[in-house]
Amino acid sequence: MNNDFDADRLKERIATQLVAVRDRSLAYTEADDDVLVRQHSALMSPLVWDLAHVGNYEELWVLREAGGITPLRPEIDDLYDAFKHPRRDRPSLPILGPGEARQYISGVRGRTLDVLDSLDFTAPDPLHHAGFVFGLVIQHEHQHDETMLATLQLSGRPGLVREGVLPATPRRDAPAEVLVPAGRFTMGTSTLPWAYDNERPGHPVDVPAFFIDRLPVGNAAYTAFIDDGGYDDERWWHPAGWRWRREHDITAPLFWTRDGGAWWRNRFGRNEPVPGDEPVQHVSWYEADAYARWAGGRLPTEAEWEKACGWDPVAGRARRYPWGDDDPTPGLANLGHRAARPAPLGAYPAGASAYGVEQMIGEVWEWTSSSFTGYPGFRSFPYREYSEVFFGDDYRVLRGGSWAADPAAVRTTFRNWDYPIRRQIFTGFRCARSAAPEEAG
Known part of the structure; x- marks a missing residue:
């Protein structure tokens, strides 16, 4: 990715990357619900927290900050603020269950694609320019996917090799x-x-x-x-x-x-x-x-x-x-x-x-x-x-x-x-x- 870009081609590439990273997140959370909600180590969050967190992060930055869209679930912002709640404390929070988390991140993603279609990548706003906000959320989700893999390794769950x-x-x-x-x-x-x-x-x-x-x-x-x-x-x-x-x-x-x-x-x-x-x-x-x-x-x-x-x-x-x-x-x-x-x-x-x-x-x-x-x-x-x-x-x-x-x-x-x-x-x-x-x- 460089500073000389074709906005339409860049948007196509971003759309492809958004699909790929979400497929990865869902693949890592295909386990039974008890595996997703359990804390396998005090060093790590429950997998279902990571899943909803990437959606909440995407809502905050793409939908609200870049897209100016009315918040979807403002009541959960505090639950998924990584700086307010250490990992060891997250299992005790009233976080979304696996089904609700999947539904939430799917709803966010649909609106994200609408913002992608409409955003001006040539605008001087650094959050918009060259699709920075999408790079932010794509990289963030991949980083959490790697964190999920580390959690799965700690869990000893077979079948992911x-x-x-x-x-x-x-x-x-x-x-x-x-x-x-x-x-x-x-x-x-x-x-x-x-x-x-x-x-x-x-x-x-x-x-x-x-x-x-x-x-x-x-x-x-x-x-x-x-x-x-x-x-x-x-x-x-x-x-x-x-x-x-x-x-x-x-x-x-x-x-x-x-x-x-x-x-x-x-x-x-x-x-x-x-x-x-x-x-x-x-x-x-x-x-x-x-x-x-x-x-x-x-x-x-x-x-x-x-x-x-x-x-x-x-x-x-x-x-x-x-x-x-x-x-x-x-x-x-x-x-x-x-x-x-x-x-x-x-x-x-x-x-x-x-x-x-x-x-x-x-x-x-x-x-x-x-x-x-x-x-x-x-x-x-x-x-x-x-x-x-x-x-x-x-x-x-x-x-x-x-x-x-x-x-x-x-x-x-x-x-x-x-x-x-x-x-x-x-x-x-x-x-x-x-x-x-x-x-x-």
Whole structure:
């Protein structure tokens, strides 16, 4: 999506994306009512809350703010305000039941399509221009769909495992790490019309030379850390992480168990051997940071990660995706829940960045060392609660998007964030290290 657009074609594309994301939401909530209304973890909402919440969000922004339509269900606004009610408290709220939630979101969607037909995408109003408000709700619903998947994984509900075809790892010789030379690049964006406020504005950043892993850290490598006593050696751990690990008796990634000499994982209700050639997932920032120290490296800064992922040093500009500006395809990245797992390491050489770093989009959300803050010149839009209220050292930035993320909600500038203890999301990492002067070239 760029600033030069044909409004009619853009509206057709938005209509297609609205259908796709709603089909996804409904597919994830086809379970029996008791599964939908139950809270499977205090970390997550009941699935039926997420379902009605995406409809209420759509009503607030598309129908009321952009379309000027009289509220349909103003009495439920408070129930679905994510900032008034922590997830642990949502089961006690008088929320809509599954049938009523489906009926409500269907009614909202019909009116949304009417607004789509009538809205002027060339208007200077930033909510209208280039269909920003529709990008807002499409990405928001996809993000909640990924949250629903995490909830379903926590529930252990069988039957949701998709075994789509993923590429095999090609046989080739390639370096374990890639040098990114020192230099200035443009971080963030001032041009992508659907980018969130926390991605803006684009601004120059000078980054010293560094090495970054060509691939995410895999399960086999992470198992070596465990086997070497990594969880029992305080030297590798951030002090807060060491306290967390001991308090909660953390000894392996979430959903892993040891049976004899082998590691197994539970994936959507199915127990299976941990595949050594996949990126490790369901690890916290503290675990990622400890592994990186053990391996003689560190987590990349957010700026390092974005430069390695999206900067084209020859063209002197940022790419929308690591490989360029073309939309993702099945041969470039593992996105959109084609299969309910990461692809094998090295499976997407065609999706490499300009520096030769692979699988930076899709697979797992990647932890960085950086706290979540606003860029120089940051301005909240369209509301403070999307980004600004989370700024500070409590949250660490994640980048890249997982196998469960939809292409509509990923790009080289996209920023995710969470507490450093979080593991239920589809998180992994890769390591970096600073280049010595003689290595910098």
